[in-house]
Amino acid sequence: MNGGTRRDFLGGRFTRKRRAPPVRPPWALPEETFTARCTRCAACREACPEEILIRGRNGFPEVDFRRGECTFCGDCARACEAGVLRAPDTAPWAVKAQLTDSCLALGGVVCQSCADVCEAQAIAFGARAGGVSRPAIDSAACRGCGACVSQCPVAAIVVG
Ligand code: SF4
Ligand code: SF4
Ligand code: SF4
Incomplete structure (x- = not known):
């Protein structure tokens, strides 16, 4: 164990692997606005024909690409009555x-x-x-x- 690591260990400052920020459904408003206004109703999850939207941390919807791909069908956005998923005729997201x-x-x-x-x-x-x-x-x-x-x-x- 080198000096720095040992100090961190003794000081209880071992860095935990940070969870990557969740990918919200396509057309989601910026994260802060999204989590403030999303009612966690699950309508988007239920509307997704690919079943790639899951109940994420604190009940907010997020995409799990291990389940499949997004076809950009827009069903999730149309199902969202809270208006936190914009109209599907705009760019869906910036994730790559x-x-x-x-x-x-x-x-x-x-x-x-x-x-x-x-x-x-x-x-x-x-x-x-x-x-x-x-x-x-x-x-x-x-x-x-x-x-x-x-x-x-x-x-x-x-x-x-
Ligand atoms: S656009 Fe369609 S496939 Fe993509 S997350 Fe929304 S409902 Fe699912
Ligand atoms: S080539 Fe593509 S599919 Fe194969 S291991 Fe690399 S990233 Fe995965
Ligand atoms: S439909 Fe809208 S309000 Fe309901 S969980 Fe999905 S993003 Fe949130």
């Missing part, structure tokens, strides 16, 4: 898929499952001389639909 270190291809194992399901073609595998092709996510092209998340065998993609 992000690659993490556990990606098999980054570790030298051949895998392209994520690219195969990306309709926006935002995941590219460039040729790599003498090695396994690695994925790169084009943030500008990514729509944040999350289709790649549940397809990844090692949960290496997060959307946020």
Whole structure:
């Protein structure tokens, strides 16, 4: 144990892994306004045909991309009587898929499952001389639909 870590341990200041901020349903108002006005009625969750909206912390709805992708059908927004999900004719959200270190291809194992399901073609595998092709996510092209998340065998993609 090095000095700094030991001090932190003895002082009870071990840093816990911080939970990533939840992804709210598409078209959600900014977080502070959303949690102030959302009545936690669950209408959006019940309306989602993909069943990707779950009851999150404190009962507020959030997206669980492990259950599937968002098709941007707009049913959740239309079901929300509190008005905290805007009209589905505006941009749904700014979240994007992000690659993490556990990606098999980054570790030298051949895998392209994520690219195969990306309709926006935002995941590219460039040729790599003498090695396994690695994925790169084009943030500008990514729509944040999350289709790649549940397809990844090692949960290496997060959307946020
Ligand atoms: S837009 Fe459709 S698929 Fe996406 S979270 Fe809302 S209801 Fe579900
Ligand atoms: S429908 Fe609207 S008010 Fe009800 S839980 Fe969903 S976001 Fe909140
Ligand atoms: S599916 Fe997962 S492990 Fe496979 S290349 Fe994509 S991110 Fe990497």
